[in-house]
Amino acid sequence: MNAPLKNSNFLKENNARHLFHPMAHPADSLANPPKIITSGEGVKIKDVDGRETIDAVGGLWNVNLGYSCEPVKEAISRQLDALPYYSIFRGTSNDAVIHLSYELAEFFREDGLVRAFYTSGGSDSVETALRLARQYHKIRGEHGRTKFLSLKKGYHGTHIGGASVNGNANFRAAYEPLLPGCYHLPAPYTYRNPFNETDPEKLAAHCVAALADEIAFQDPSTIAAFIMEPVLGAGGVIPPHKSFLPAVKALCEQHGILLITDEVITAYGRTGAWSGARLWGVQPDIMCTAKAITNGYFPFGVVMLSQQIADTFEQDKTGAAAIGHGYTYSGHPVGAAAALACLAETKRLDVITNAAARGTQLYNGAKALMEKYELIGDVRGGHGLMTALELVSDRTTKAPVDKALPMQLQQAIYDNGVMVRVSGPNLILSPPLIISEEEASQVLSAIDAGFAALQ
Ligand SMILES: Cc1ncc(COP(=O)(O)O)c(C=O)c1O
Numbered sequence: 001m002n003a004p005l006k007n008s009n010f011l012k013e014n015n016a017r018h019l020f021h022p023m024a025h026p027a028d029s030l031a032n033p034p035k036i037i038t039s040g041e042g043v044k045i046k047d048v049d050g051r052e053t054i055d056a057v058g059g060l061w062n063v064n065l066g067y068s069c070e071p072v073k074e075a076i077s078r079q080l081d082a083l084p085y086y087s088i089f090r091g092t093s094n095d096a097v098i099h100l101s102y103e104l105a106e107f108f109r110e111d112g113l114v115r116a117f118y119t120s121g122g123s124d125s126v127e128t129a130l131r132l133a134r135q136y137h138k139i140r141g142e143h144g145r146t147k148f149l150s151l152k153k154g155y156h157g158t159h160i161g162g163a164s165v166n167g168n169a170n171f172r173a174a175y176e177p178l179l180p181g182c183y184h185l186p187a188p189y190t191y192r193n194p195f196n197e198t199d200p201e202k203l204a205a206h207c208v209a210a211l212a213d214e215i216a217f218q219d220p221s222t223i224a225a226f227i228m229e230p231v232l233g234a235g236g237v238i239p240p241h242k243s244f245l246p247a248v249k250a251l252c253e254q255h256g257i258l259l260i261t262d263e264v265i266t267a268y269g270r271t272g273a274w275s276g277a278r279l280w281g282v283q284p285d286i287m288c289t290a291k292a293i294t295n296g297y298f299p300f301g302v303v304m305l306s307q308q309i310a311d312t313f314e315q316d317k318t319g320a321a322a323i324g325h326g327y328t329y330s331g332h333p334v335g336a337a338a339a340l341a342c343l344a345e346t347k348r349l350d351v352i353t354n355a356a357a358r359g360t361q362l363y364n365g366a367k368a369l370m371e372k373y374e375l376i377g378d379v380r381g382g383h384g385l386m387t388a389l390e391l392v393s394d395r396t397t398k399a400p401v402d403k404a405l406p407m408q409l410q411q412a413i414y415d416n417g418v419m420v421r422v423s424g425p426n427l428i429l430s431p432p433l434i435i436s437e438e439e440a441s442q443v444l445s446a447i448d449a450g451f452a453a454l455q
Contacts, residue, residue, distance in 0.1 A: 008048045011036050040067030043432045043439055053414060056431045056443045057421040061265045062291035066432040071341045072295050079337035088331035096336035103343055111275050112283035113304035118331040122264035123157030125288035125301040129260045130161045131325050133225040139312050139320045146181055147218055149226040153187040153235035156262050165227050168235060185210050188240040191378040200241035208247040220255035227260040230276025236426040237380045237388035245280040258285040268292040268346055269433055272356030272384035285309060293339045300335030351433040358440045359384040362429055365444035373451045387429040400425050413450035418443050
């Protein structure tokens with residue numbers, strides 16, 4: 001890897017000076033300038049000082065195939081030469097997006113998903129899913145079905161609709177008032193929950209009962225959809241018990257409520273299954289995807305729709321199914337070409353096998369670290385390459401750690417050769433799905449050394 005040190009003084013001088021960073025306080029970005037990453041290869045990234053680290057964040061849960069995926073790079077480059085842009089708004093299409101739609105219908109056949117609606121990323125996918133869910137009910141004459149249910153701790157991006165179903169105050173309070181008619185239920189989060197229940201199966205049953213209660217309270221005929229991540233990601237990696245999603249699906253079906261799985265992280269193999277829905281043996285009505293669909297190399301997303309939804313839209317004769325939604329970059333040919341190459345590589349490498357094996361390795365390794373360091377209150381994961389270590393200052397009271405500590409820990413781990421993500425009190429590990437056994441051990445050793453440095 002080349003170390004592009006040439007402009008390093010300029011970059012450091014201007015770091016965070018002329019931009020606001022997402023998910024950061026601008027003053028904090030000025031006081032603690034962000035790490036400047038300048039190149040990447042395999043599962044490793046290099047910063048402006050030439051320091052190489054394993055990227056245990058996988059970009060932002062999206063660089064599943066690592067930083068050197070040549071087929072995706074070549075596909076992008078070829079498509080830029082052939083057709084760098086053409087819209088798919090009414091009346092036109094492009095060759096790449098038609099090809100991709102065919103491939104996606106194949107890929108998601110087992111999930112019962114047959115039509116694609118293209119977006120520019122995860123938040124767009126969530127917004128699209130919420131809007132099409134409402135429209136679906138309107139086409140069927142159920143105009144009253146406008147509400148959305150979701151889980152506390154869930155993360156659904158940052159558009160107003162997504163923030164409204166989001167289950168974390170950090171992404172909501174500053175932007176209120178949000179969309180009316182959105183209601184949140186307790187997450188199947190064994191470490192902290194209002195039922196004081198640590199058994200995953202019993203907790204799942206409590207959460208399902210709370211959902212049934214809320215549906216009855218709201219009146220089912222007012223509810224458009226329930227949205228959830230099959231494994232909650234940004235909220236701190238919360239895998240529900242295996243009974244949870246099937247029970248949610250049964251309730252939704254019973255009451256005519258659409259089930260939206262937000263698989264912006266979990267689709268395309270991260271959980272060790274091809275989708276989170278498939279991991280739990282459930283077919284959603286709508287699935288939101290983005291991120292790994294292009295390995296993070298191009299901003300792109302797709303919402304997949306069930307046959308029932310496709311039929312409802314396609315068989316409408318009233319005009320109610322005309323879609324008044326879409327983005328300039330919906331179906332971008334360069335994104336579609338990237339996605340085609342990415343899907344082919346994802347399947348060729350059978351990434352789910354490695355994701356499952358390395359996920360177990362990281363999860364077990366993190367649990368072993370919990371034996372060693374009191375600061376680790378909980379370790380969650382066990383379903384592919386999504387693992388979180390929740391930090392506490394006192395294991396008995398589960399009191400949070402000092403706010404500065406997670407960032408100190410992140411730096412100490414970085415100094416030992418690994419980039420991890422800090423999200424609130426959680427250290428999150430979501431490396432590329434191609435990470436080797438040896439690299440996964442290096443991740444664990446660096447975390448161990450990071451904790452040791454704090455003692
Ligand atoms: C489950 C989920 N939904 C939606 C989003 C939003 O995606 P984006 O940041 O691409 O808008 C994310 C991003 O992390 C996500 O994890």
